[in-house]
Amino acid sequence: MLKIAVIGAGRIGKIHAANIATHPQATLVAVADPFINSANALADLYGAEAVSDPLELINDADVDAVIIATPTDTHVDLMLAAARQGKKVLCEKPVDLDLKRAADACRQLEEINAPVMVAFNRRFDPSASELQQAIASGDIGDLHQVVITSRDPDFAPMDYLRHSGGIFSDMVIHDFDMARWLLGEEPVEVYASASRLLKPELAEFNDYDTVMVQMTTASGRQCHINCSRRAVYGYDQRLEAFGSAGMLLNNNQRANSVRRYTAAATEVQAPLEAFFLERYEQAYRLEMDAFIQAALGKCAIPVTPFDGLMALKLAECAARSAASGRPVSVD
Amino acid sequence: MLKIAVIGAGRIGKIHAANIATHPQATLVAVADPFINSANALADLYGAEAVSDPLELINDADVDAVIIATPTDTHVDLMLAAARQGKKVLCEKPVDLDLKRAADACRQLEEINAPVMVAFNRRFDPSASELQQAIASGDIGDLHQVVITSRDPDFAPMDYLRHSGGIFSDMVIHDFDMARWLLGEEPVEVYASASRLLKPELAEFNDYDTVMVQMTTASGRQCHINCSRRAVYGYDQRLEAFGSAGMLLNNNQRANSVRRYTAAATEVQAPLEAFFLERYEQAYRLEMDAFIQAALGKCAIPVTPFDGLMALKLAECAARSAASGRPVSVD
Amino acid sequence: MLKIAVIGAGRIGKIHAANIATHPQATLVAVADPFINSANALADLYGAEAVSDPLELINDADVDAVIIATPTDTHVDLMLAAARQGKKVLCEKPVDLDLKRAADACRQLEEINAPVMVAFNRRFDPSASELQQAIASGDIGDLHQVVITSRDPDFAPMDYLRHSGGIFSDMVIHDFDMARWLLGEEPVEVYASASRLLKPELAEFNDYDTVMVQMTTASGRQCHINCSRRAVYGYDQRLEAFGSAGMLLNNNQRANSVRRYTAAATEVQAPLEAFFLERYEQAYRLEMDAFIQAALGKCAIPVTPFDGLMALKLAECAARSAASGRPVSVD
Amino acid sequence: MLKIAVIGAGRIGKIHAANIATHPQATLVAVADPFINSANALADLYGAEAVSDPLELINDADVDAVIIATPTDTHVDLMLAAARQGKKVLCEKPVDLDLKRAADACRQLEEINAPVMVAFNRRFDPSASELQQAIASGDIGDLHQVVITSRDPDFAPMDYLRHSGGIFSDMVIHDFDMARWLLGEEPVEVYASASRLLKPELAEFNDYDTVMVQMTTASGRQCHINCSRRAVYGYDQRLEAFGSAGMLLNNNQRANSVRRYTAAATEVQAPLEAFFLERYEQAYRLEMDAFIQAALGKCAIPVTPFDGLMALKLAECAARSAASGRPVSVD
Structure with missing residues (x-):
């Protein structure tokens, strides 16, 4: 079973959480959101843990994979942090609104050969x-x-x-x-x-x-x-x-x-x-x-x-x- | 060119007349209708002759084929008369409303091996x-x-x-x-x-x-x-x-x-x-x-x-x- | 939460079990099937109990509702037994293959005003x-x-x-x-x-x-x-x-x-x-x-x-x- | 009845001729084509006259309207000639392949307020x-x-x-x-x-x-x-x-x-x-x-x-x- 944490308890985070919960090879272990009430509400639905700081989950050895469903301007930092901790990452699009910043991130992810997937759901x-x-x-x-x-x-x-x-x-x-x-x-x-x-x-x-x-x-x-x-x-x-x-x-x-x-x-x-x-x-x-x-x-x-x-x-x-x-x- | 007469200048007669007029292998030579005004109006459109009595056309040696587009109760008599004159016949459906009368007509047509077609247009x-x-x-x-x-x-x-x-x-x-x-x-x-x-x-x-x-x-x-x-x-x-x-x-x-x-x-x-x-x-x-x-x-x-x-x-x-x-x- | 037991772990029983498992107002508590391996396999998927005898579940005070997804000739008996125990019942169609037997069952269910639903899913x-x-x-x-x-x-x-x-x-x-x-x-x-x-x-x-x-x-x-x-x-x-x-x-x-x-x-x-x-x-x-x-x-x-x-x-x-x-x- | 001449007995000329022939308010009076055999073949179908020189028709007082269905490079000259003779004109597209020449023609046609229609059939x-x-x-x-x-x-x-x-x-x-x-x-x-x-x-x-x-x-x-x-x-x-x-x-x-x-x-x-x-x-x-x-x-x-x-x-x-x-x- 893949232990997955969802970062961001908004509209898209909820969809990802629900799909993890019903997947036979994965478990939703935790939800992070600075609005701890949102994190709690989503985590409770599936018996997962709730935290406010995403880094807590990114640094948690018990988490295998991380879903990044946060505001766009946080994507790059979270993606890089998670990748550096060896997590598998699914990150919502776009990588960033700034093309240069997105390109830098891509290069760094390539250098460490990070297993990052971008969520072009269509x-x-x-x-x-x-x-x-x-x-x-x-x-x-x-x-x-x-x-x-x-x-x-x-x-x-x-x-x-x-x-x-x-x-x-x-x-x-x-x-x-x-x-x-x-x-x-x-x-x-x-x-x-x-x-x-x-x-x-x-x-x-x-x-x-x-x-x-x-x-x-x-x-x-x-x-x-x-x-x-x-x-x-x-x-x-x-x-x-x-x-x-x-x-x-x-x-x-x-x-x-x-x-x-x-x-x-x-x-x-x-x-x-x-x-x-x-x-x-x-x-x-x-x-x-x-x-x-x-x-x-x-x-x-x-x-x-x-x-x-x-x-x-x-x-x-x-x-x-x-x-x-x-x-x-x-x- | 097949010389065709149309008997009955109503709604269906008009359609048949128009289709004859534009067919490269046929000519509309005459239209019969007891309402001679209707016959005239239709015949004039295509430069054909108009008569009131259908038998006139059926007995006309210059007519090769006859279209019967008259009220149902006249179908059998006209069909038989035309067939006996050796005309090719296209007759509107139904043959007759009386099943026995229709069966009799069919038998007679078969006996003389008459070239009669029934107009099931669909x-x-x-x-x-x-x-x-x-x-x-x-x-x-x-x-x-x-x-x-x-x-x-x-x-x-x-x-x-x-x-x-x-x-x-x-x-x-x-x-x-x-x-x-x-x-x-x-x-x-x-x-x-x-x-x-x-x-x-x-x-x-x-x-x-x-x-x-x-x-x-x-x-x-x-x-x-x-x-x-x-x-x-x-x-x-x-x-x-x-x-x-x-x-x-x-x-x-x-x-x-x-x-x-x-x-x-x-x-x-x-x-x-x-x-x-x-x-x-x-x-x-x-x-x-x-x-x-x-x-x-x-x-x-x-x-x-x-x-x-x-x-x-x-x-x-x-x-x-x-x-x-x-x-x-x-x- | 409605506590539901599924009787019959075949093709339809599995569908019902899965739909109960993801329903926010219900829990799958048990599965019964004379083939205990089938019961076990299905129950394990959702953390439910498995038994071989359906009556065990029908008589269990902890079960609120019963889904009958068994062979047709057992429908009437199970339906009546469950209804008499005050369970809510969802029974697969047909009620029975014998019209008289089905009519008898219907009458008895009506007499006790039993909350039985028949599964015409379409x-x-x-x-x-x-x-x-x-x-x-x-x-x-x-x-x-x-x-x-x-x-x-x-x-x-x-x-x-x-x-x-x-x-x-x-x-x-x-x-x-x-x-x-x-x-x-x-x-x-x-x-x-x-x-x-x-x-x-x-x-x-x-x-x-x-x-x-x-x-x-x-x-x-x-x-x-x-x-x-x-x-x-x-x-x-x-x-x-x-x-x-x-x-x-x-x-x-x-x-x-x-x-x-x-x-x-x-x-x-x-x-x-x-x-x-x-x-x-x-x-x-x-x-x-x-x-x-x-x-x-x-x-x-x-x-x-x-x-x-x-x-x-x-x-x-x-x-x-x-x-x-x-x-x-x-x- | 509008007396119409068709210039050009090719694919499009034939279509126009057929549509004129079945129109209740128009007659096909003549067909012009330098290949006189083509002109004859088309004219014969509808009892029209055949000529090889289009100007003959354009100058014919008995022709009310002219259809120009000739090669593109002849459109402008024929259109102008016909318009100057007071004919109603239907001209195939394009006006000309040379934009300047087409613009000149348009201007001249506007000046004489010529009744010219361009055949954008769609x-x-x-x-x-x-x-x-x-x-x-x-x-x-x-x-x-x-x-x-x-x-x-x-x-x-x-x-x-x-x-x-x-x-x-x-x-x-x-x-x-x-x-x-x-x-x-x-x-x-x-x-x-x-x-x-x-x-x-x-x-x-x-x-x-x-x-x-x-x-x-x-x-x-x-x-x-x-x-x-x-x-x-x-x-x-x-x-x-x-x-x-x-x-x-x-x-x-x-x-x-x-x-x-x-x-x-x-x-x-x-x-x-x-x-x-x-x-x-x-x-x-x-x-x-x-x-x-x-x-x-x-x-x-x-x-x-x-x-x-x-x-x-x-x-x-x-x-x-x-x-x-x-x-x-x-x-």
Whole structure:
């Protein structure tokens, strides 16, 4: 049994804790959160210990693995501290909002060959992974184009947005990771258009709500991403891969399969699922399983800090492109 | 060029006339209708002759083929008269409302080996014919079950219904023909349930608005038909064939392919197509082509008076079953 | 916390045990199975006690509720024994294969007003329950027709089938319950056709593999059910409700949402989900929650022994109809 | 009756001729083609006159309207000649491959206020026009993003491609027109990526087979177009419009509605329709009707030479962007 501690008892920490609790090869041994009440509440659910200081758990010889689900600006320090104590680490994205700091961390983790996994949960969505495997195994021949639709049901609160690092690093970063993973090749050029069509007040901190990104790889593969902070019909997450021998589509999923037919309209379905916790519930579970298998030495780490760094770099290129109006080369 | 006369300038006569006019191997030479104004109006559109007496056309040596699109009770006499004059004949369904009279007519037509085709237009719908061919060529292995959904958008006027012969002979007859065609084997047992859930006043002439039929063949194949005189969401026409090696579904078709997504609902499409003239427009065109090819001796007659008779017989069995509450054997 | 014991450590017992284990208001305290190794294996997973004799648990004052997941012929005795001990009971379907015995049991349970729930899990499938609620709340006006498609991916082993009570009591019974629930009115007439198109050797014990059922209610509502023991494309479970103001469709669900487009075909999806454990996973979870809420007195029992009895009665009528070739009135 | 002459008896000329022939308010009076045999063959089908010199028809006082379906480099001269003779003109796209020449022609046509319509047939596709009208009438609130998928089933012959003006002017030009029409606002910035992933030999004449385009309007609306010269699964034509109050999708259409379910796969449909003649058959018919109504003075000309010019300008900007790797401002 892998003994796991969760650092950060917020929304994502709770999901990870629940998935650990029901995993047959792992136990949740402890929860850390500076708000000790939050730590206690989560720990109590699963009979785990609660502490306020994460370092207590990181230094605890009885903890095998650590989940970092804290605010972004603490990721690098906690990741490095845990890695240096020989813990297996699963760290939430992004590695850091500062590209240089993230790159430094990656380098240090590589030097000590640390078993750190970055939590790009969408890679574990069964439909996304089937699609990626189908591309990788040549089902559609040579890959030519990837089209990603990624629209949130609604804005996070302004206070969150103000410190989110901007739409590219906060939201589109998932799509940059998906793009890299599906393309099977690094983008070398990024062009982004960004507008404030929903909330002009985002101009205050230079953020956007509606963006399109176009990227190319060295071999000439093309990728398009479109995002919006608000799709009134729900959380819109689609993938398309087009190649010389065919196309793969991953359409949206549904909470139920009932369709209504009336005098006014037909094929009517309910709006799309609420948000990422519901849509990617299964992905979070499979992500935790992948982490546990890697931590138990049964497979390689499937998403590395380098993946985290590269998604961040693409986000940063996109932000620069949107600001300058010019395509940006990924060095 | 096949010289064709149309008898009956009503709704169906007009469709046939238009399809003849645009067919490269046929010419519309004349239209007959006791309402000479109707005959004139239709004939003028295509530069054809108009007469009031159908026998004039039937006896005209210059007419190669005759389309009978008149009221049902005239079908038998016109069909026989035309056949005896050596005309190729396309006659609208049903052959007659009286089963015995229809059987007599069929026998006489057989005796003179008359080239008569009965207008079960749905067999020529491209989706229906692809489905039938797929069954016949073994794509789903041995056929086990056929499910037919057949719901009209709304009632015909009460005056029409009063003389229609009842829902089984007037409406379900199309589905009985489809069932025979898809099953590839004659039904031997018919059980029907019939209700008046929409218009209790149909009781006046012993008719129904909502029916279900279950039939079996000698080898144990099963068929279900469900019908309603009013589907508020439009003309609902679906086919399903289930066999040992798979299933074929023919879903409803759409006038356009636009889907709407709003905060209230997703995948919203417009109601289904208006009615049979729109839904089976292509089928009418292909039916006329099949008739013309058969009349020109290029293929066998695809739907015979015997087919017309058998569909009528099943309708009559279903009516008796609904009245008696017992299954009825098809002798 | 509701203390629950599971009797029967087979396939269904395991599902119930797992759903109890993760439910926040219940604890799995014990497992009983005459094969003590099976009981041990299941009990160990959740830190519960294992016994071989179910009566030990039924008589244990520390057990609040009992799940009966044993062979059918033990249901009645265990249900009555547990009810007499004041336990809350969730019993797998069918109540019994013998209609009279089941009716006796129902009467006795009613006399002592026993809190017994029968496990028709499909009622808890989110799509089925949304569809039922939409009908009940008048979304499609007056209900006229219900169409149920219910095809298994493949046969159970012959040894199981031989003692299953026949396709109507073993398999279609779920659809009879669904029909009653959706119709909102008892069927008064049942007509069934049954064939052996896949396995002629079922004749040995007078069973069938391919059936169609047609039922009517007193007010004239109609219901069609079609079943097959083997759909090569997977577990085919569809519902359709048609009414004066519209239609509700519940199509099949998918394990993932990837569609393939190649030169040979488009919209290609994987075969349907494996079988009921996968398809109704969520339904089993919600069923257990419903039982626990009812056991805790928070709601009425949603599926009663009377429901179990009525589904059995319809199955028995259908079997008689198939044997006699005549419709059977439900007394 | 509008007397119409068709200039050019090739593939598109034939379609126009057929649609004129069946239109109740128009007659095909003549066909011109330097290959007099082609002209004769087409004219004979509809009882029209055949000539080799288009000017003969343009100068014929008995001709009301002229359809120009000739090679691109003759469009400008024929259009101007016909307009100066007071003819109503329907001219195939593009106006010309040379932007300056096209702009000159437009200016001259404006000066004489000539009734010239440019044949962007896709605007008349019923699904496209329903989608455009839904946007224009505010059904999805403020428009934010347009996504256009436009993939041909296969390459035209190399000889055609060599003189086509390149993928942007030859193929994507339809999508540029669609983008302008749906956006309801002119693009001000165009960025294009272009690759040779299928036919490296296109480098010979500096052409591409796989392109993506991203455009923005002054108000910040965004548009993405993706194109390929070869989609092995058929002619892939999809539209998506996303706005503050919802989304509209126009998926691909189908020649028939049969779906297959086997042990290998489910929902299997045939590949998409062959190519534009089949996919846009109805659009061509409605386009001709729109032209005839405009020629008869019953409505304004729905697609002007200015529209033709603007689509060409966007194509030219895209080609420059693909060549330079930089976004290009539309002056």
